[in-house]
Amino acid sequence: MTESTVTEPLVVEETETRRGYAGQSVPRKEDHRLLQGEGVFVDDVKRHNMGFVHFVRSPYAHAKIRSVDVSKALEHPGVVGTLTGEEAALLTDPFFQISSPPGAHLRDFCLAVGKARFAGEPVAAVVATTRETARDAAELVEVDYEPLPAVTDARRALDDDAPVLHDDAGTNLTWEGVYEWGDLDAAFAEADRVVKISELHFHRFNSTPLECNGALVEYNRGTGQWTIITNNQFPGFAAIMMGPAMRVGLDKLRFVTQDIGGGFGNKITSHPQLVACCLLARKLRRPVQWTEWRTDFHLSMSHGNERWFEDTEVAVKNDGTLLGFRTTALDDAGAWLRYEPLGGVIWAQVTPGMYRWRNIRLDFKQVVTNKAPCSPNRGYSRMQHLWFTERVIDIVAHELGLDPVEVRKRNYIRAEEMPYETPNGCVYDSGDYAKMLDTALELIGYDELESRRVDAEARGRLLGAGIGSTLDSGTNNFGQSRLINPELQFSGNNEVAMVKLDIFGEIVVTLGTTPQGQSHETTAAQVVADMLGCSIDDVNVRAGHDSYWNSHAGFSGTYASQFAVTGLGAVRGATELLAAEMKKLASVVLGCSPDDIELAEGQARMKANPEAALPFMALGAIINANNAGLPEDLDVTLNCRYVYRPPFQPPDVERKFGNLTLTYAAQVHAVLVEVDPETGVYEIVDYAAVDDCGVRINPQIVEGQVMGATAQAIGAATHETFTYDEDGNLLTPNFYDYHVPHALDMPPLRTGNIESPSPFTSMGTKGMGEGGGAGIHAVCAALQDALRSRGNPIVYDSCNPYRRVWELLSDPESSRQRVTVEPG
Amino acid sequence: MGAPVVTSQTVRVEVDGTTYERAVEARRLLVHFLRDDLDLTGTHIGCDTGNCGACSVIVDGKLLKSCMLLAVQADGSSIETVDGLAEDGQLNTVQQAFADHHGLQCGYCTPGMLMSATALLRENSSPSDEEIARAIQGNICRCTGYWNIFKGIKAASGQEVAE
Numbered sequence: 001m002t003e004s005t006v007t008e009p010l011v012v013e014e015t016e017t018r019r020g021y022a023g024q025s026v027p028r029k030e031d032h033r034l035l036q037g038e039g040v041f042v043d044d045v046k047r048h049n050m051g052f053v054h055f056v057r058s059p060y061a062h063a064k065i066r067s068v069d070v071s072k073a074l075e076h077p078g079v080v081g082t083l084t085g086e087e088a089a090l091l092t093d094p095f096f097q098i099s100s101p102p103g104a105h106l107r108d109f110c111l112a113v114g115k116a117r118f119a120g121e122p123v124a125a126v127v128a129t130t131r132e133t134a135r136d137a138a139e140l141v142e143v144d145y146e147p148l149p150a151v152t153d154a155r156r157a158l159d160d161d162a163p164v165l166h167d168d169a170g171t172n173l174t175w176e177g178v179y180e181w182g183d184l185d186a187a188f189a190e191a192d193r194v195v196k197i198s199e200l201h202f203h204r205f206n207s208t209p210l211e212c213n214g215a216l217v218e219y220n221r222g223t224g225q226w227t228i229i230t231n232n233q234f235p236g237f238a239a240i241m242m243g244p245a246m247r248v249g250l251d252k253l254r255f256v257t258q259d260i261g262g263g264f265g266n267k268i269t270s271h272p273q274l275v276a277c278c279l280l281a282r283k284l285r286r287p288v289q290w291t292e293w294r295t296d297f298h299l300s301m302s303h304g305n306e307r308w309f310e311d312t313e314v315a316v317k318n319d320g321t322l323l324g325f326r327t328t329a330l331d332d333a334g335a336w337l338r339y340e341p342l343g344g345v346i347w348a349q350v351t352p353g354m355y356r357w358r359n360i361r362l363d364f365k366q367v368v369t370n371k372a373p374c375s376p377n378r379g380y381s382r383m384q385h386l387w388f389t390e391r392v393i394d395i396v397a398h399e400l401g402l403d404p405v406e407v408r409k410r411n412y413i414r415a416e417e418m419p420y421e422t423p424n425g426c427v428y429d430s431g432d433y434a435k436m437l438d439t440a441l442e443l444i445g446y447d448e449l450e451s452r453r454v455d456a457e458a459r460g461r462l463l464g465a466g467i468g469s470t471l472d473s474g475t476n477n478f479g480q481s482r483l484i485n486p487e488l489q490f491s492g493n494n495e496v497a498m499v500k501l502d503i504f505g506e507i508v509v510t511l512g513t514t515p516q517g518q519s520h521e522t523t524a525a526q527v528v529a530d531m532l533g534c535s536i537d538d539v540n541v542r543a544g545h546d547s548y549w550n551s552h553a554g555f556s557g558t559y560a561s562q563f564a565v566t567g568l569g570a571v572r573g574a575t576e577l578l579a580a581e582m583k584k585l586a587s588v589v590l591g592c593s594p595d596d597i598e599l600a601e602g603q604a605r606m607k608a609n610p611e612a613a614l615p616f617m618a619l620g621a622i623i624n625a626n627n628a629g630l631p632e633d634l635d636v637t638l639n640c641r642y643v644y645r646p647p648f649q650p651p652d653v654e655r656k657f658g659n660l661t662l663t664y665a666a667q668v669h670a671v672l673v674e675v676d677p678e679t680g681v682y683e684i685v686d687y688a689a690v691d692d693c694g695v696r697i698n699p700q701i702v703e704g705q706v707m708g709a710t711a712q713a714i715g716a717a718t719h720e721t722f723t724y725d726e727d728g729n730l731l732t733p734n735f736y737d738y739h740v741p742h743a744l745d746m747p748p749l750r751t752g753n754i755e756s757p758s759p760f761t762s763m764g765t766k767g768m769g770e771g772g773g774a775g776i777h778a779v780c781a782a783l784q785d786a787l788r789s790r791g792n793p794i795v796y797d798s799c800n801p802y803r804r805v806w807e808l809l810s811d812p813e814s815s816r817q818r819v820t821v822e823p824g
Numbered sequence: 825m826g827a828p829v830v831t832s833q834t835v836r837v838e839v840d841g842t843t844y845e846r847a848v849e850a851r852r853l854l855v856h857f858l859r860d861d862l863d864l865t866g867t868h869i870g871c872d873t874g875n876c877g878a879c880s881v882i883v884d885g886k887l888l889k890s891c892m893l894l895a896v897q898a899d900g901s902s903i904e905t906v907d908g909l910a911e912d913g914q915l916n917t918v919q920q921a922f923a924d925h926h927g928l929q930c931g932y933c934t935p936g937m938l939m940s941a942t943a944l945l946r947e948n949s950s951p952s953d954e955e956i957a958r959a960i961q962g963n964i965c966r967c968t969g970y971w972n973i974f975k976g977i978k979a980a981s982g983q984e985v986a987e
Contacts, residue, residue: 025926027923027924028923028926030931031922031923031928031931032915032923033931034928034930034931034934035906035909035910035915035919035922035923035928035931035934035938036866036906036907036909036910036913036915036919037865037866037867037905037906037907037934037935038866039931039932040865041865041868041932043859043865043869044859044865046863130849130860131856131860132849132851132852207966208966209930209932209966210868210870210876210878210930210932210933210964210965210966211868211870211930211932212870259930259931259932260930261868261870261930261931261932261933262929262930262932262966262967264966291869293872294870294871294872294873294876295872516930517928517929517930517931517967518929519929700926701926703926704926704929704967704968704972705929707968707969707971707972708929708966708967708968708969710969711966711968711969711970712966712969714969734871734872734873734875735871735873735875735876735964736873736875740964740966741969741970742961742962742964742970743956743957743958743960743961743963743970743973743974744957744958744961746957746969746970746971749969749971
């Protein structure tokens with residue numbers, strides 16, 4: 001165990017958390033095993049006689065499946081069995097759909113049934129004794145396809161002649177909703193100018209965790225229970241999807257995770273593949289192992305939502321005061337709604353961005369296309385919307401001849417207005433956005449901007465500065481799903497922790513979460529050690545998640561920026577219960593009142609007489625192994641479970657109004673780019689990221705999250721894109737074509753932090769980790785700034801590879817046609 | 825009918841000081857041989873195309889991606905993997921520097937990163953920032969943005985690291 005760096009005494013009174021380990025960058029508990037290659041990732045787990053699963057995937061984006069013939073595959077030596085869509089349709093029911101009609105009518109099974117709807121969709125599965133054999137045999141499965149026309153552009157999906165993906169729905173428009181708050185007519189009447197933007201596009205990408213999805217599934221014939229060792233990051237959701245589809249209770253589905261090689265939301269919707277593995281394990285009477293290949297991941301798993309913003313109108317005063325906007329968001333969900341259409345409401349957590357806009361209308365339409373299904377990706381749905389608000393700010397500022405810094409400051413929600421209720425009833429808990437911006441500008445040396453422009457120009461380069469302001473809303477109120485479908489019976493949120501004192505004095509913490517690098521073992525131990533007055537080395541936090549531990553609830557998992565609130569809230573609650581029990585037990589033994597006892601230095605001792613002390617080991621031994629003679633009514637187990645539940649009300653469905661998330665961490669990024677006007681090649685020459693996530697339990701871990709999210713944003717802003725051709729072929733199906741940032745791509749980075757404690761959480765913490773989208777906004781803004789002197793083109797896409805920058809340089813006018821400014 | 829085609833071969837390798845001998849399908853990749861046949865799962869797989877570097881190992885002193893090599897090609901070689909870096913559970917200098925500077929989050933790319941860093945520091949005991957970036961250019965990390973990995977490698981070389 002790595003030694004802690006804390007030297008100050010750890011005296012804790014009345015179970016209040018005092019500054020001890022919390023707030024310090026203590027070394028991570030996870031590192032010791034991970035640095036020695038001793039983590040246990042899903043593909044590391046083996047079972048006797050296990051078979052390897054390989055999925056047969058559709059080569060067509062849209063095709064009728066006339067027949068599937070597995071006979072040749074079954075004859076291949078080493079093949080132990082197969083599963084087809086027809087079998088799946090008999091053995092399971094379609095997955096529950098979150099959407100109201102028409103999306104509700106989709107019939108989604110674990111394998112394609114009757115029709116394939118995107119290139120890469122699993123059509124059948126083959127199991128063999130080795131990975132290689134399974135892959136070979138998959139090529140022997142004969143699928144008779146009848147290719148159909150495909151639609152890959154969301155803007156064409158509703159055309160009369162567009163092919164309809166799902167006959168059961170009868171339309172490609174699977175969900176739509178109108179969101180309107182405030183008084184739009186009044187806002188536009190008051191406006192000096194109306195800035196109109198015909199179309200903006202947020203592109204399709206995801207975070208490509210380095211470990212792909214996988215599972216090892218065993219079926220116990222005697223109990224009818226499956227054990228699913230997996231890297232799914234939201235087992236609570238997977239269980240809700242899988243149980244009804246498989247026609248079993250959730251007690252039949254045991255989920256186990258340990259180390260997960262990155263998730264970023266992309267490992268939430270692996271439930272179809274997990275169901276296929278469950279069916280195979282039962283059918284073939286042997287454990288089956290599935291590890292997704294990189295190309296399979298890119299082809300089929302959890303693309304981030306692609307969104308078009310059409311016909312935007314912004315009401316603005318001459319001084320840059322923003323009064324309101326209206327727009328239509330057209331969201332491309334891909335072929336299936338596996339977590340969608342929740343993206344149709346998640347954006348509303350951050351409706352006005354960081355600004356004081358009070359009058360907003362957004363018509364949200366979600367369509368299906370012949371592309372991989374969309375599912376959460378770091379910054380899920382808020383990132384798209386916040387990119388839109390940031391683009392609007394810069395375009396408005398430039399078109400009105402105003403300074404984007406000043407327009408932001410004029411319109412930012414102010415520190416003294418916190419907690420601030422947005423037009424749709426969300427409550428921003430705390431923050432000082434203007435101060436964050438000042439800090440970011442200082443870090444990139446904004447004062448020197450004009451001289452740096454001159455210097456760059458002398459070298460034949462165009463310098464641009466850009467700002468990205470973003471919110472990292474965390475701890476969902478799942479009641480927002482009712483704005484999508486009023487029939488849904490979800491609301492609130494929860495997370496579970498158990499804290500136990502065992503026989504030899506071991507403190508054992510069990511979580512419901514599924515961390516993928518977020519360091520929960522470390523931060524949970526920091527909180528527990530402070531509250532119990534012991535060394536962090538004495539706190540053992542179990543790695544991963546296991547349904548058998550019963551330390552989970554319906555929303556357990558690791559997603560959506562919440563551990564510092566929900567997870568640590570549960571840890572804190574359970575530790576408070578345990579501390580009270582330890583004091584009660586010590587008071588019985590020492591013959592005093594529980595109020596006379598304090599926990600410190602690994603002991604329960606009398607405050608007035610520290611010599612009268614029981615080491616934790618004694619307490620653990622008494623209850624667990626030496627309890628004869630204890631008072632009958634002593635209600636002490638030293639094994640305490642707590643379910644954290646944030647204080648939410650269900651939102652008002654009619655008005656689409658209510659608090660959708662508990663905390664609002666924020667990030668402001670500032671960036672300088674230099675563009676070569678001859679080629680469009682550009683370089684990020686300075687970068688600053690300023691974060692505010694309230695009280696930080698471990699600053700180094702927080703900064704690590706900020707850095708990682710920033711890198712992902714830089715990748716997405718510059719190169720990463722899931723591009724399809726007209727026929728629905730993915731052109732970026734692996735790391736050859738899908739260029740993620742490498743070491744040499746990283747710009748110099750400066751980080752800053754301010755701390756605005758949340759008034760709504762017990763420790764002042766806020767969930768964080770998803771604010772990095774600010775980097776996309778900032779790079780777009782910087783490019784637009786850099787190109788101003790070259791015809792003032794409009795940066796209209798969230799992804800700007802060099803080719804697109806060159807297009808903007810060579811033909812600024814066609815981008816400019818997207819924007820008009822009219823008198824109000 | 826001609827003679828049956830030989831598709832497997834006996835491979836003998838030394839991995840982190842232990843010698844193994846196994847009959848291996850000719851087409852089996854070295855990384856799958858290490859992970860599946862020898863159960864040495866410290867070395868990871870992150871792509872199908874040789875881009876990500878999670879499988880990096882040192883073969884006869886040379887840094888290689890073990891997904892780009894067949895197991896039979898490694899016959900007779902001596903292989904170093906992440907499993908051999910620590911001694912008696914004590915992290916070595918490079919591993920400790922990664923921990924000190926938070927150079928890992930999920931830990932999935934880490935084995936490959938550590939091997940690339942190890943190979944670099946053997947060749948160049950005092951690398952510049954640029955040399956460090958070049959040395960790990962073949963290793964993808966999706967969690968850290970590399971900044972803390974640069975710091976870790978720099979610190980492991982004994983150079984001062986700006987915080």
